[in-house]
Amino acid sequence: MGRRNRAGAASREDRQQGRRFPMGETSPRAEREFDIVLWGATGATGRRAAHHLARRGAENGVSLAIGGRNRAKLETVRDGLAGGDTIAILVGDSLDAAFMHDMTARTRVVVSTVGPFALYGSELVAACAANGTHYCDLTGEPQWMRAMIDAHQDTARRTGARIVHACGHDSIPSDLGVQFLQEAAVARHGKPCRRIANRITRMKGGFSGGTAASFVNAMKVRETDPDFDRLSQDPYALCPEGERDGPDGPDRMMPLEVSWDADLQAWTKPFFMGPMNSKVVRRTNAIMDYPYGRDFTYQETALTRGGIGGWWAAMSYTLFGRALLIAMAIPATRRLLQRRVLPKSGEGPSKEVRETGSYEMVMVGEMPDGTILKARITAQGDPGVRSTTLMLTEAALCLAEDADRIAVGGGFWTPAAAMGPLLRDRITEHAGLSFEMMDDEPG
Numbered sequence: 001m002g003r004r005n006r007a008g009a010a011s012r013e014d015r016q017q018g019r020r021f022p023m024g025e026t027s028p029r030a031e032r033e034f035d036i037v038l039w040g041a042t043g044a045t046g047r048r049a050a051h052h053l054a055r056r057g058a059e060n061g062v063s064l065a066i067g068g069r070n071r072a073k074l075e076t077v078r079d080g081l082a083g084g085d086t087i088a089i090l091v092g093d094s095l096d097a098a099f100m101h102d103m104t105a106r107t108r109v110v111v112s113t114v115g116p117f118a119l120y121g122s123e124l125v126a127a128c129a130a131n132g133t134h135y136c137d138l139t140g141e142p143q144w145m146r147a148m149i150d151a152h153q154d155t156a157r158r159t160g161a162r163i164v165h166a167c168g169h170d171s172i173p174s175d176l177g178v179q180f181l182q183e184a185a186v187a188r189h190g191k192p193c194r195r196i197a198n199r200i201t202r203m204k205g206g207f208s209g210g211t212a213a214s215f216v217n218a219m220k221v222r223e224t225d226p227d228f229d230r231l232s233q234d235p236y237a238l239c240p241e242g243e244r245d246g247p248d249g250p251d252r253m254m255p256l257e258v259s260w261d262a263d264l265q266a267w268t269k270p271f272f273m274g275p276m277n278s279k280v281v282r283r284t285n286a287i288m289d290y291p292y293g294r295d296f297t298y299q300e301t302a303l304t305r306g307g308i309g310g311w312w313a314a315m316s317y318t319l320f321g322r323a324l325l326i327a328m329a330i331p332a333t334r335r336l337l338q339r340r341v342l343p344k345s346g347e348g349p350s351k352e353v354r355e356t357g358s359y360e361m362v363m364v365g366e367m368p369d370g371t372i373l374k375a376r377i378t379a380q381g382d383p384g385v386r387s388t389t390l391m392l393t394e395a396a397l398c399l400a401e402d403a404d405r406i407a408v409g410g411g412f413w414t415p416a417a418a419m420g421p422l423l424r425d426r427i428t429e430h431a432g433l434s435f436e437m438m439d440d441e442p443g
């Protein structure tokens with residue numbers, strides 16, 4: 001596939017995003033009341049993020065406030081926090097633009113778990129962009145991310161607000177894992193891999209009510225938004241204008257297909273969040289001016305094993321995933337699943353599932369000469385809540401504490417583009433992740 005505008009100058013967003021700033025030049029005003037506001041501290045992920053933030057923030061004297069719409073619930077959360085008596089409570093509604101404006105003017109960083117973000121996140125992002133307040137969240141909704149970039153990119157660039165979506169399991173391990181493998185490829189062989197296949201080799205855990213609500217909301221939006229499917233399937237949908245073409249084929253949510261991975265000698269099956277994570281990885285490449293190359297291709301699926309057993313495991317999962325998608329697309333079955341099966345707001349996996357959960361991904365990179373490099377990324381804690389909230393916490397702390405070490409200015413960034421190795425070090429040390437290279441295999 002060809003690439004439109006490839007030979008020409010970089011797009012406006014790209015040029016402006018790609019600028020690097022000397023230390024400190026773009027930090028929002030340091031003299032704000034709070035370093036970090038956690039918005040949505042009463043939900044399934046928010047409550048855990050509050051604990052991690054209070055504990056980690058106290059180590060370094062970070063001034064913290066927690067916020068949400070229900071004072072009684074917020075007080076209960078605060079009562080259980082380390083150093084809770086020093087933590088302020090802010091009560092308001094996400095849809096109240098004036099409140100969002102005032103709140104974001106009082107803090108250097110906002111970290112939000114109030115989702116579905118397409119329903120409750122827009123006023124907050126607008127306010128952060130306008131007030132030069134750094135921001136990170138847990139969204140996995142590419143349609144909304146595209147809308148926010150288009151609406152507030154210029155403002156965020158002007159005010160110095162660093163806005164970083166997708167700071168949970170979607171999409172930090174994929175985005176930082178690819179960056180890690182590409183750094184190793186350049187260090188060892190002088191070039192980046194031209195192709196990376198990310199295979200989820202283990203995933204143990206559950207998901208929360210907010211994740212279910214985001215899925216339900218996406219299926220509802222799909223019924224009325226004629227652009228929904230086009231954007232979902234466009235692999236370059238999150239790239240800057242003029243840079244939305246390239247060698248990768250369409251992102252398909254749950255195609256009825258399984259494929260053989262010759263490098264890992266096992267069958268692969270679709271991964272629900274693969275299309276979303278892939279868009280983030282491709283955006284990182286585009287907004288950083290193509291450190292992975294302009295012909296870079298990326299694919300993210302899950303791995304089963306070899307033989308007929310592996311094929312059947314992949315096929316049965318694929319059939320189940322497709323059936324679930326169809327059931328979620330039909331309003332009557334969707335309502336039934338919501339009532340009877342899916343977790344409700346505030347609910348999530350049990351403590352045991354959260355703590356015994358884990359995941360692993362193996363990234364297979366191919367160099368232009370056929371040499372194969374592999375990286376393994378592992379994490380302790382279930383991906384949907386524990387690992388997600390630990391990573392989100394570190395992303396917020398990175399935006400606050402490392403503001404003067406982050407090399408990019410205001411604008412909409414990905415985790416790898418904004419924080420890269422700074423965040424990788426933090427999540428390795430404090431969030432139970434590990435990034436390691438496996439042996440190279442000659443082509």
Ligand SMILES: NC(=O)c1ccc[n+]([C@@H]2O[C@H](COP(=O)([O-])OP(=O)(O)OC[C@H]3O[C@@H](n4cnc5c(N)ncnc54)[C@H](OP(=O)(O)O)[C@@H]3O)[C@@H](O)[C@H]2O)c1
Pocket residue numbers: 040041042043044045046068069070073092093094095113114115116117120138139140166167168169170171208209210211212213214344345346347348383384385388
């Ligand atoms: N990226 C990832 O890997 C990942 C992983 C997990 C979750 N997520 C996403 O994170 C989000 C949160 O998930 P969750 O399970 O924590 O959700 P949840 O349990 O439903 O919590 C939602 C939070 O938002 C608050 N809220 C809702 N509407 C509000 C409003 N109008 N104004 C102020 N606060 C409001 C709720 O307050 P009340 O308590 O007062 O209701 C609660 O604190 C979802 O969008 C989910 O998709 C992403």
